Amino acid sequence: MCGIFGFVSEDKLNVADIIIDGLKRLEYRGYDSSGLAAVINSKIYSRKQSGRVFELEKVISRSIKSSVAMGHTRWATHGKPTNKNAHPHCDCTGRIHLVHNGIIENHKELKSKLEKRGHIFKSDTDTEVMAHLIEEFSKKYSFEESVRLTLESVVGAYALVIISADAPDTMIVAKKSSPLLVGFAENSKFVASDVSAILPYARRVVYLHDGEFAVITPSDFRVATLDRKKVFRSQELIEQSPVDLAVHGFLSAKDEARKNNFPHFMLKEIYEEPEAVENAIRGRLIVKDGLAKLGGLESVEDKMKRLNRLIISACGTAYLAGLTGEYMLEEYGGMPVEVEYASELRYKKQLFDARTALLSISQSGETADTLEALKEAKRKGVLNLGLVNVVGSSIARETNAGVYNHAGPEVSVASTKAFVSQLAVLSLLTLFVGRQRGMSLVMGKRIASELSTLPEKMRRVLKEAPNIKKIARKYHKHGHFFYLGRKYNYPVALEGALKLKEVSYIHAEGYGAGEMKHGPIAMIDKNFPSMIIAPSDSVYEKVVSNIQEIKARNGKVIAIATEGNKEISKIADDVVYIPKMLEMLTPILSASPLHLFAYYVGVMRGYDVDKPRNLAKSVTVE
Ligand code: G6P
DSSP states (O other): OOEEEEEEEEEEEEHHHHHHHHHHHHGGGOOSEEEEEEEETTEEEEEEEESSHHHHHHHSOSSOEEEEEEEEEEOOSSSOSSTTTSSOEEOTTSOEEEEEEEEETTHHHHHHHHHHTTOOOOSSOSTHHHHHHHHHHHTTSOHHHHHHHHHHHOOEEEEEEEEETTSTTOEEEEEESSOOEEEEOSSEEEEESSHHHHTTTOSEEEEOOTTEEEEEETTEEEEEETTOOEEOOOOEEOOOOHHHHHTTOOOOHHHHGGGTTOSSHHHHHHHTHHHHHHHHHTTTEEGGGTEEOOGGGGGGHHHHHTOOEEEEEEOHHHHHHHHHHHHHHHHTTOOOEEEEEHHHHTTSOOOOOTTEEEEEEESSSOOHHHHHHHHHHHHTTOEEEEEESSTTOHHHHHSSEEEEOOOOOOOSSSOOHHHHHHHHHHHHHHHHHHHHTTOOHHHHHHHHHHHHHHHHHHHHHHTTHHHHHHHHHHHTTOSEEEEEEOTTHHHHHHHHHHHHHHHHOOEEEEEETTTGGGTGGGGOSTTOOEEEEEOSSTTHHHHHHHHHHHHTTTOOEEEEEETTOOHHHHHSSEEEEEOOOOGGGHHHHHHHHHHHHHHHHHHHTTOOTTSOTTOOSSOOOO
C-alpha cells in the first residue's frame, strides 16, 4: 500500500514544504511511518521517522532546496513500522535511494543471493532488495539499465521511485499493479500514487501502465516498457474540482479546517450521511413513473436486460453494502446475485458466461483486491460495472460502465457516509434492474417515493445522538459485543460490528440473529451485550424471539427498533428508534445509529477514531 510523492524541477524547490504537503494528502494510504530523500550537491539527503507524517516534519531540515526529491508514507507489510523499515531505502553505498508501494514476492531469494555477494541489509522490508540489486547492476550498467534489469528480476507489485546521487538530475519511476502517475506543471514534474497529491501543482497528467517505467529529468520525460519499447502516452487533463479532490481523503493543514466544529472527521461524516444519500439519489429518481435514471449505465442498458447473474465484488464496508444489495436486487430486482470478497474472487475459478456481469463496489476506487479481481474478470470478457465514489479512480477507469455515489470527501479511515450512499445507489440499481424485469409500476413508484423521503428520515435518526451517546457511556468498557440482525439488517449488523472493531478495538461479532442459537449463544452472559437491529419488518417476530433467547441467558440487549414500538422497550435494556420505512430501505436508517455508537465508544476509550491503528483508508496491496 503506501503513498508516494516526488518532484523533478528546473528550479530548486523547498523539499520539506512540498514533499510533506504531498505526503499529508496521501496519508490515507498508510500512516505508520514516513520518509523523504532529495538530491543535494550530488549527495542524497534522507530522513525517515516512525509514526504519522507530522513526526517526520519534526526531524527534517525546513530549509533544504532541491530539483529532485521524493517522499513516502507507509502501511507496513514486511517489517514492523520502525524507523529502519520506513522508506526511502538505500543500497550499501547510500547513493541509490528508492520508495516503493507494493510487495516484492521473491525478495527472500534475491536477498540471500545479494548477501552472499556481500550486501549488508539494514531493514526487514521486501523493498530494500531492489536498492541493492540496482547497486549490483550499476557496477556494469547505466542507472537506467540497472533499474530496468532490476525490474526484470523482481516478481510482485510495485510503484517505484528511484533517485541516485550519480545521476543527480534524474528520477526513474516504474509501475506494476500499484498506481503511479506523473503530473506536468510549467517548470516541474510531479509523481504520485494518486491524483489528489498532484492536483495542487498540475492538472495535466500521465498515468503509467503496468510494466512501464519512465525516466524523468527537468527537461525530459520518456516512457518505455521493460523490453525497451518506447511508449507514447498523451497527457490527460484532470477536471476535478477541489471537492472531488478531497474525496481521496487527503488532509493538509487547510483541510483540517474542513472539520468545521466537529471534533473528528468520523463524526462530521456520520452527520453528512443524509446529505450523502441526497447526493446519491439527486436527479436519478422519476417518482411518478417509478423509475431510476442512471446515466452511467445507459450505454449497457440492453446488455443488462439480458443478464441472469450479477456478481458483486468488494472489500470491507463496501462488501457489506454489496451483501445488503444482494437482498434488494434478488427480492425486488429479480436478479440472481452473488457477493464475493474481491480477495477471494480473484483466486476462485470464475465461471462466468455471457449473461454474467461483475459489479465492483469501492469508495476509493483504488483497493488492490477489488481492482485485481475486476481485471481478472475483464480478461474473461464479462460486463464490468462499478459503484465508486472517487471520480477518475483506477476502478472507475477500468470498468465498462458504472454509477458514482457522489458521497463527497470521506476523510475518516472508517467508512461511514460512503456505506449509506452505496446502499442508496444499490436501491436505485434495484429499481433500475427491477423495472427492466417485471417490477410493477406500483412497486416502482413505492420504492422511488420512499427513497426520496430517506434524507429527511435520516436526519431524524441523527437526533437520537444524545441517547446513543448515553448508551455508549453505559457499555464502552465491555470487551465483547454481538451485533445481530436478519435479512436486510443482517449485513448492517456485520457493518456495526466491523465499525466497532475498527475504531474501538473491541471484539465484536456480527451474526445473522437466527444463526446465533447454533453456537455463538454459548458465549452469552451478563458481560456480553448484543446490539440487535429489530425494525418492524417481515422478520420482526423472529428477531424478538432471538432477543428473548438472549435475555433468558442474562445477556444485555440494545435494540434498534421502529418508532412507536412500545413492546420492545419492555424486553430490551436500551432502545434506539428509527422511523418506519419500506423494509428494503431500513438498512440505510439503521446504519447511522451503529456508526454513532462505534464513534462514541472509540472516543470514550481514548482512541484516534479518524486514524485507527493498523488501518488505512485505501488498501493498495493484495
Ligand atoms: C479499507 C478501509 C475500509 C474500506 C475497505 C474497502 O480496508 O479501511 O474502511 O471499507 O478498505 O475500501 P474501498 O475504498 O474499496 O471501499
